[in-house]
Amino acid sequence: MSVRRPGLRRLPLHAAATATVAVCLFPVYWMVTTAFKPGRDIQSDTPQLWPHTWTLEHFRTAVGAQGFALFWRNSLLVTGGAVLLALIVALGASFAVARMRWRGRRQFMLMVFIAQMAPWEALIIPVYIISRDTGMLDRLPTLTLVYFMMTLPFTIVVLRGFIAAIPAELEEAAQVDGCTRRSAFRHITFPLLAPGLMATSLFGYVTAWNEFAYANFLIIKQQDSRTLPVWLSSFQNVFGTDWGATMAASTLFALPALAVFLLLQRHVTSGFAAGAVKG
Secondary structure, three states: OOOOOOOHHHHHHHHHHHHHHHHHHHHHHHHHHHHHHHHHOOOOOOOOOOOOOOHHHHHHHHHEEEEHHHHHHHHHHHHHHHHHHHHHHHHHHHHHHHHHHOOHHHHHEEEEHHHHOHHHHHHHHEEEEEEEEOOOOOHHHHHHHHHHHHHHHHHHHHEEEEHHOOOOHHHHHHOOOOOOOHHHHHHHHHHHOOHHHHHHHHHHHHHHHOOHHHHHOOOOOOOOOOOHHHHHHHHEEEEEEEEEHHHHHHHHHHHHHHHHHHHHHHHHHHHHHHHHHOO
16 A cells, blocks of 8 residues: 655645635735736726736826825824724733732623624724714824724733733742832733734734724814825726726835734734633
8 A cells, every 4th residue: 555645645735725825815916916007908808917018107196196195194193002002001901810810800801802702893883973972083093092992802812811821930030039010020021922012013003004994984074184094095087996096005005014014923923822822
């Protein structure tokens, strides 16, 4: 009886993985190549998988569009503020859950999991009504708070698992040597949380950076407070949507998320794994 080689046994898995990656990456590939195609090729009846002629005209249109720098700044402010707030609040909450024993701890984590499972799209109308009645419509701080609430449950879950994976004896040894509980956490535990902090930061960044629905519903009259996802829908001409400029702007819009992922990729896998299975 012949023994099949390990490589042959894994060939279907490799083929399935390759097909999955190709399906996932093809829309991105089509977006980028369309951004470099001339307008006549984009409107052609025959799709072109590879541009015969390359042009930067659509990128010049996107960068030269009114409000490009302003909306870019708005997205950076909202995204950075939401991620920073989520990390600060979740760090304290996850430490209390992982290290301390107090009444209602399990119920608190149950509520966090329920909040994580809740579809945020279903909360648009209540959030809109609350923002309208409190005079918070058309303001960037409102979007920052909404994105903060969207990313906070996941951040707590991941950081709780990561803190629970760090032996408490390390902090106790530091306290024996004269450190307070706060300084022991700052000098011992906090540096070991880098993968978890990176993983949750990436999740929060991508969530807030790409969010469209709330930015579209909560920013109505004050157009200068729009963010990049809403701005992407503004490329219109006499023939309808300017797909070349839209794809070019979308490519520019995706670059920051790609850069953040490339910078944090070494920590992302270990951070997600630790938060998922520990604690």
